[in-house]
Amino acid sequence: MLLLTLIIPLAAAAVISLLGRWPNLREAVSLFASSALFYAVVQLYIYGREAVYQGVELLRGVPIAFAVEPLGLIFALVASFLWIVTSLYSIGYMRSNKEYNQTRFYAWFALSLACAMGIAFAGNLLTLFIFYEMLTLCTYPLVTHSGTEASKKAGRTYLGILLATSVGLLLVAVVCTWNLTGTLTFTPGGIMNKHIGAGTIAILFFLYVYGVGKTALMPIHRWLPAAMVAPTPVSALLHAVAVVKAGVFTLIKIVVYILGVDFLKEIGVGGWLVYVAGATVILASLIALRQDNLKRLLAYSTISQLAYIVMAVATFAKEAIMVAAFHIAAHGIGKITLFFAAGAIYTASKKKRLSELAGIGKRMPWTMAAFTVGALSMVAVPPMAGFLSKWHLLSSAWEEGNYFVVGTLVVSTMLNVMYFMPIVFLAYFRPETTVHVTGNLHDHGEAPVIMVIALMVTALCTIGLFVWPGVFWGLAERVAG
């Protein structure tokens, strides 16, 4: 069953690439594969808590290994479920926008999901690294899908930053770890021992934090706004969910299962991360304030939200780590809704910029309703999922006396309101401007039905996660120990 989570998307990719001439069949494969994958992951959640698989030994004593583990389950459940919804959405988006090379798109998409599953269920750091790199490579064709000069440049930034950090910093950290401890297996409590000096651990920690470029921590965050050049389904699933969550997932896994939270607290290393993450939260929000392009604004919002997760982990507090794990799900579902809405707006009206969105609430009521739900989740207003994360983080920080975190949360919430709420107001309460910008469809209605369905599903799930957080909250608890 464990291997199935890899085989299903891989097989899907292979089959999809052959079905270019029968688009409906091809799309059916995507939908079927994503459903099958989600089913497999759910089965693992219910029955396969202890499942383990060891493959060929790549290095002495380090095989390619997979293991089911609560954090991995969170990631896998979110990614696989959202793949189903994104497949639906993609069908609407790609066809309505008459995109080229759709077969290539769906095939690489499936491959990227396979990589995400590999990351989710990696049993040791080597396996994680392998799939982490493969995810970067598999998403590159998706980022540069349109083949334009702009997408090529974006692709360079994307690949450049992600590979530079992973080869230059992360790989060094992993090899160092192997050199020092002789093992790379994820173990509760970490694999470090007291003989390794604090200085070494400090450097290792730094290498790990910045080596995982996918967390989009400043100053290695530029790849994320660059990636917005991709078609919106890519931005939605990959850059709101799979890729960025792979980043924070990797970081949490390393902190919890390689370095060890208690070990880090004892040694007193890594205190600086809270401040860097907090700064990222604020700075990214400030930059978001100034954005006119909707997707770029969402990208900076994502950077900010990811930094929440990093900040939570950086406090090394049990409840905060729980929040970090939970926020993988909460943010993912909220952000994907926002991106879906952005893509719907573009598809229906060709509009990309905030300044053009006046009065769009009347023309696209469902889309904007979903957008509002997503925005409120980011701002953390009940009954949206985002509220749970922020509330618990706030309370954990208050209890620990971590006033920096508290302050950051308060300020950033205000900033979030400042850049999200005007969009909602603009859409609903302002009259439409009569200025017709070239390329926009002036007289348009709601987005295609299938996209709206996808939107509503994720919006409802955002609320649903608030009402029934049990599954993810339970898993998150087990991560924190």
Add this chain to the structure above:
Amino acid sequence: MLQHAIVLQVVIPLLGAPLCAFVPRAKLAWGFATLVTWCAFAMSLMLLMQVNHSGAVTYALGNWAPPIGIEYRVDMLSAAMLVLVSGMGAVGMPYALVSISKEIEETKQSLFYTMYLLCLAGLLGMIVTHDAFNVFVFLEISSLSTYTLIALGKSRRSLFAAFEYLVLGTIGATFYLIGVGLLYIKTGTLNMGDLARLLPELWDNSTIKTALAFITIGLALKFALFPLHLWLCNAYAYAPSFVSAFLAGTATKVSLYVLLRIVFTVFGLQFAFQELPLGALFMALAFFAVLVGSFVAVFQPNVKRMLAYSSVAQIGYIVMGISLASQAGVTAGLLHIFNHALAKGALFLVVGCVFYRLGSVQLEDFRGLGKHMPFTMAAFVMAAISLIGLPLTAGFISKWYLFDALIGEGRWLLLAAVITSSLLSLVYIGRVVEMAYFKERQPHDVAVAEAPWMLLLPCWVLVLLNLGAGIFSAQGVDVATRIAGRLVDGGM
């Protein structure tokens, strides 16, 4: 048969060469050369199994006992190298049929295969022999035939490249000969085992130190260590496609093998690395090789030249590993000898496919090939991933062990150089990928179709070997570690 396998390994290609010259028709010559190559490959596999099973095999040529007679000796390292060299030839032969018939005139093709067999014989001879002077003989055999092979290239510059290589290569070989001569003067023997026995008493002797210096410089020229690498760039760029691929995978590797033999087996680690600063010298040169090679590659308009400069950097990795003179370092060096041969061989073969269709290897002309030659470019991308050293490929394994060796010894500057070079390799490979996949073919461009399957098949065989070595690496790494351990400890 088996007891003579060692010498037959060399004799069969050596005798095959002049016979090939008499074969009248080009295709028959190819057939004959293929037969010989595959025989050599089969024999190398047999030797490998034999050595794996019962340890090193020795053979006295003509039954004259060493140290007066010439001794042939094959241990694990030699056996593995034999498989590599003959394997590269064996994989490349189907490729040669199609590519050489296009690149060389019909009347000259028999001569081409003759020279190729001589080169193969020379390379194999360098590996099996245990006599220092015999190495020189085979070195010259392989070098002279290589010069001819390069000169047969289609470009006007092939002749110049061959001449440049001839001059520099002869200097290198002469240096090596001088070094061996100095050793002979002082010890009276040419047999490597004997030298190893006699040399420890002579460590203080300046003649011996000079001998090592001459030999090292001579070999460094042959394996293109910076700054003695200049011949490589032109030679690889302007040789026929098959020749570039074959040489990339073998010529420099065999010279590196000879270096390992001389430094570790004959002179011994203590003398070379502790009495003399060979380690420091190699580290410094490797540092520059790695950076300069990668950096210059970024700016090359000719893709083959770019790959040649890339090879300079990769050889830098190998030398860096060896320069650490530790089991971990030599393991990394050994692994990269094999992995680089696989990756670079594949890349040159792929570029040869492009040359076959386009008649050019300029970067500009790769425009839009992603769509028109999908399998060719896919092979390029996968081999390039191995070159860059991303996971699941052979290149990742050797890079991992190189990192491990460097981190273990705390060589942070060297590590930084290796990382920089990896990122630079991303840039120069990225240029090709962008040109192939992001640009469209213009109406005035040469019309292209996918490469013929006989060219593609060897490319993909090598690509799959890259992946296989990257995934099922454990056994290979164990073997390399054992060999490295023995080299570092005892020399044998």
